[in-house]
Amino acid sequence: MAKRDFYDVLGVNRQATAEEIKKAYRKKAKELHPDRNADNPEAEAQFKEVNEAYEALKDPEKKAAYDRFGHAAFDGGMGGGGRGGHPGGFGGSGDFASAFSDVFEDLFGDFMGGARGGARARASRGSDLRYNLRITLEEAFTGTRKTIRVPRLSVCEACNGSGAEGGAEPVTCPTCSGMGKVRAQQGFFTVERTCPTCGGSGQIVKNPCKACSGAGRVEKEASLSVNIPAGVETGTRIRLSGEGEAGLRGGPPGDLYIFVNVADHPIFKRDDVTLYCRVPVSMARAALGGEVEVPTIDGGRSRVKVPAGSQSGRQMRLRGKGMPALRGGGQGDMLIELAVETPVNLTTKQKELLAEFENLSAENNPESSSFFDKVKGFWDGMKG
Numbered sequence: 001m002a003k004r005d006f007y008d009v010l011g012v013n014r015q016a017t018a019e020e021i022k023k024a025y026r027k028k029a030k031e032l033h034p035d036r037n038a039d040n041p042e043a044e045a046q047f048k049e050v051n052e053a054y055e056a057l058k059d060p061e062k063k064a065a066y067d068r069f070g071h072a073a074f075d076g077g078m079g080g081g082g083r084g085g086h087p088g089g090f091g092g093s094g095d096f097a098s099a100f101s102d103v104f105e106d107l108f109g110d111f112m113g114g115a116r117g118g119a120r121a122r123a124s125r126g127s128d129l130r131y132n133l134r135i136t137l138e139e140a141f142t143g144t145r146k147t148i149r150v151p152r153l154s155v156c157e158a159c160n161g162s163g164a165e166g167g168a169e170p171v172t173c174p175t176c177s178g179m180g181k182v183r184a185q186q187g188f189f190t191v192e193r194t195c196p197t198c199g200g201s202g203q204i205v206k207n208p209c210k211a212c213s214g215a216g217r218v219e220k221e222a223s224l225s226v227n228i229p230a231g232v233e234t235g236t237r238i239r240l241s242g243e244g245e246a247g248l249r250g251g252p253p254g255d256l257y258i259f260v261n262v263a264d265h266p267i268f269k270r271d272d273v274t275l276y277c278r279v280p281v282s283m284a285r286a287a288l289g290g291e292v293e294v295p296t297i298d299g300g301r302s303r304v305k306v307p308a309g310s311q312s313g314r315q316m317r318l319r320g321k322g323m324p325a326l327r328g329g330g331q332g333d334m335l336i337e338l339a340v341e342t343p344v345n346l347t348t349k350q351k352e353l354l355a356e357f358e359n360l361s362a363e364n365n366p367e368s369s370s371f372f373d374k375v376k377g378f379w380d381g382m383k384g
Helices: 006-010 018-032 043-058 060-074 094-112 137-142 283-288 348-360 366-383
Strands: 129-135 144-155 181-186 189-194 217-228 237-240 256-262 268-271 274-282 290-295 301-306 315-318 334-341
Touching: 006 018, 006 043, 018 043, 043 060, 129 144, 129 217, 137 256, 144 256, 217 237, 217 256, 274 283, 274 290, 283 290, 283 334, 301 315
Parallel strands: 129 256, 274 334
Antiparallel strands: 144 217, 181 189, 237 256, 268 274, 290 301, 315 334
């Protein structure tokens, strides 16, 4: 069977530019690739035909010969193409492998992580940093400003971050020509690996900066002022944009994250915006009633009325005396919890008085009376 015209195979005219020929080839190769046409037995032959046409037309000398002599340009030693009389057929030529790698990258480049043509992005963002900040409950109540010292990698002032002596710009890596990757041919496939010379950056520094040894960054301790808003609690995260480590080769800096930890307080316990304060009261005051003075988180004092006959665990609420809500939204309450104390280390006189009080107050303890009535009933039931 007579060979089809190479221009017809690719679907372009004879005046097509090299870019138009390449674009047409890629489109055809994608359409006819055997992996995409498992149910089409003719796809492989058509795919070979497309590759043969492209190998002839992509090379200016071969194209000129084909335009002048047609298919005869590659027969009988007239400036020949690939092995076996075919300019890049499936006879194992390196030209076909090169052509196949073009379409292979178009088809699978996104999965391989590679991009043809043009250098990789060389600048990279600096790392984010974390700083754990411990504050008191009083500072969390009022809000505060703290000065912290953070060790971090900063831009080298001697080379302005370039890594080269005197601030000179890095040069293109001669091994990978700035691509950051090198290719190795393995049969029909082209395998890409990170360039061993530049480590994937695409650039090298000829004369490294002495101050930073070519890194472009040096470790420094930064002094930063941090505003802690009122109402923060343990776990609150504050972000300081651009205060992390410096980026590489002009890349943007990372961020600094402040993680707040509020220390336990000897008097108050906190639950969100509510504060709890456990206040001991004497047995006599709990029985007779009275007043007790309690502290508040703002440093003030409040007098709380203790009702007569109060028991341990009884709570009274002081409205608006708790923690402020973060970013506004009002203020919580403080709950006073009574803890009725049993006296210890009694004198003889105190013991006599309490014994007399016990004899006179049997009917004044309703909970005790109820409990022991239930116990008597339980025992009587067991006997029965």
